[in-house]
Amino acid sequence: MSGFDVNQVRKDFPILHQEVRGRPLVYLDSAATAQKPQAVIDALVRFYQHDNANVHRGVHVLSERATEAYEGARETVRRFINARDAKEVVFVRGTTEAINLVAQTYGRKHIGAGDEVLITQMEHHANIVPWRMLCEQTGAVLKVIPVDDRGELVLDAVDALLTERTRILAVTHVSNALGTVVPVKELTRRAHAKGVPVLVDGAQAVTHFPVDVQDLGCDFYAFSGHKMFGPTGIGVLYGRKERLEAMPPYQGGGDMILSVTMEKVTYNRVPYRFEAGTPNLEGAVGLAAAIRYLEALGMENVAAHDRELLAYATKALASVPGLRMVGTAREKSAVLSFMLADVHPHDVGTILDREGICIRTGHHCAQPVMQHFKVPATSRASLALYNTREDVDALVRALHKVLEVFQ
Amino acid sequence: MSASDDLKDLYQEVVLEHSKRPRNYRVVEGATAEAAGHNPLCGDQLVVTLKVEGGVIKDVAFQGQGCAISKASASLMTGAVKDRTRAEAEDLFERVHKLVTEGPESVDVDALGKLAVLSGVSEFPARVKCASLAWHTLRAALEGHGEAVSTE
């Protein structure tokens, strides 16, 4: 792995170098939100110290610089996901807003009573609730691709679920609760064969491996800055230009219009049509810095590191007596969701916390898939590019401690 | 290490014992009131059933799923409020709530009897909800339906 040294990488993340509860911090909750490298923190400070102004509207030098930074960030995102055109990149608050945007614009226009929206059993609530709401508004029907006991999609069920009434397939790229990597390229091919557009929730994918939206072929791709080492409050909706252009606006306000009279409003071009109001400038600047950071490391190197560490962690956790992994897909990303004997995940989380280890416990905003596995909650350790084998070893030691407390 | 002392205070023998073998884990026969409690953050769910006669809690039980703290707290609660009046149960809740939020110095711990084992929770702010779920549910049952059975 040339050019990737995890110990070097760790130095870029100031937050990691602290003690909590008298122990060195072990952060295994990056699937909830990732930590930020100094380069991102610096970019935010620099923006406010030198370039801050509103965008797209001033004639002065600062507004020019801010506009350049903002539109430059759009181009950086385009490059990162290999979109054809920066106009296909819409800045939003995060994955959640990106999906709501598609449901309320594309959805309200093209999906009606009796039509079907196809999702999967393993979606995050962010890719369930906006569609549920749309169904309630329009009388459309929500259909669900089931998962099997490994946590893989039952692909054999897909073709039958793609019917004449299916108007969109909305599917996660990586499950945040199970770590399953979904074959979205194959699903897109099958959906397109039936004329069905595809939205991919990439919140857990873009941080772990290279994503090429042209190669995937999907119509929409959504992700959040904060999970990929950028700031909170910024995210991306990628949409194929012809799709975006055919969509009505989302929110109304400044920036999304060309002209306004009291009688008539002419909407702006894409992507501005979907960016009403002053956008999250610092967020876009910080996201671009995060992307440059990832590009410098090389997403292939990041992917190799994450893969290797996941294999190590999977093996290490298997050695803990009574530990049962929830989600054992053949192709997995850096998420380890598990039950420990009959100890409730909440109790696991509390004891780990006292050891300085941060994990997530709960239903991970994915209750339907929890129901499939008949558990109300799991413990979830998630790995990122700054995690080490030592972090995993500390987790294993702490899990033994949990077992001691509960005998 | 203070970290492990805190843990020992939280997961005291009695707490673990009650969480593994909760008392009154059933549905009260001929219940006059019931309520469901839910902690959406962690998915804990329980149902408290009661029999109130002449203003006195004659029988109380719970069922549900949750972490060790919420189960132990529910189990201990059922023992503590039996044969008490509503006002007494309410007063007890207030003191337990003080205990788990502000710590053992804030209340007369001895007067709380077995419930005193919940004192360790005060060092774990994230777990206060777990310890109080059963009590909130009890209050809802007492207030909501009075002596009328809600499930006909």
Ligand SMILES: Cc1ncc(COP(=O)(O)O)c(C=O)c1O
């Ligand atoms: C798979 C997946 N989709 C969507 C989301 C929602 O992302 P955000 O809260 O950043 O909008 C998350 C984050 O928890 C996620 O893991």
